[in-house]
Amino acid sequence: MTDRVETDKLTITPPAPDAAPEQEPAEAKVSTFRLVATLAVAGILAGILIALVNQHTHPIIETYRAEQLRKAVYEVLPGIARYDTYYLIDGALRPALPQGAKESDYKRAYFGYDEGEELKGVALSRGESGFQDIVLVIFGFDPAAGTLSGMKVLESKETPGLGDKIFKDQAFVDQFFAGPRLPLLGVKAGAGKGEPNEIDTITGATISSKVVISIINHAVEEWTPVLEQGVPEEAKP
């Protein structure tokens, strides 16, 4: 890169013989203090600027995230009228966090109710390593019937054109909304036996499709004991 800079012929021209000498050699040695001070001042100014902009953009980013999550819960639990968020604290479900606790430190379950206040299903989110990076999935299921009601990929960096079919290939996504039984079983497209828990994996994106299936199975496995205890009466909002 240095070469590139030095060969920029358009800007570096030899000074004309009678031109005033450049003032560069005037300060042959700059004190160390001055060097440190320059960088420190620049650093402080940069920090202040970033903090100011962050103060402005942070609420917008958080609102957007919350909105995306809210939409996703309604999407994976079709037909619900409202939902409650419960936090997993010391192995039990609680409707609120202890004071001062950060929301992102706790696992959450979203209980969806229909208009008659009947529990329609529970939505959970979980992330696992995919082909490239963590794949974050939210899905809804009916714990009583043991069937899935929907799935949405919240975050993924899977290969464009191949792995990203886990959310771009409508035929694959639709399978999760068709009420398959849990635990899910990934099969090669066309190789299934017609069992109610089969999901056809995507050709060319086997790893990515299997990650989605494993996320759902693992999350259900992990949460079933908690959900079987039910929501403590006193904890209901």
Add this chain to the structure above:
Amino acid sequence: MVRKTTPPQDLIRGIWKENPVLVQMLGLCPALAVTNTVKNALAMSAATFFVICCSSVLVSSCKSFIPKEVRISSYILVIATFVTLADMMLQAYAPVQHKELGAFIALIVVNCMILGRQEAFSARNTVFRSLLDAVGTGIGFTIALIMMGGFREILGTGSFLDIPLFGPGFEPWVVMVLPAGGFLTLGFILLAMGYAEQRRKAGESA
């Protein structure tokens, strides 16, 4: 300092004749990585444009305060600050694009096209000329990225700016949106430009 270029030349040379990506071969990392669709190419160009313009203005206006021993660190600090701002603003106002571009927004810091302009131009020229130079370079970068993004999106997904161009019978050429497609595209564009340049030179000497 003896001026060899005029302000209009400062603006124009970065656009095509000294295009940062296609002629100077700088900033190739984003040019290869995020040009799988035109939209991504546009978002990346916009962020880079913002960073290079702000950095050039700030560096050229502060050039007399910066001791030359720490000039590179200062330039990097200035660039990194504006990249962080661009990152936060994209996340707030264009969250979908921000998600698509991922880590490459933060990597604008190490785009040597930007650092190169600070060292070679902004550090020795007036604020106005530095801004012109930055705008020209930014436009040149945008043109190169859109060329690559358009080529790859049309062949790789059969659409332009998400608008489908061909009928349902079109079989997407998936490799074009994968990393290999970036190298292929850049190679073919450079080949075409080299060929045109050769023809031009042959025409001149004949």
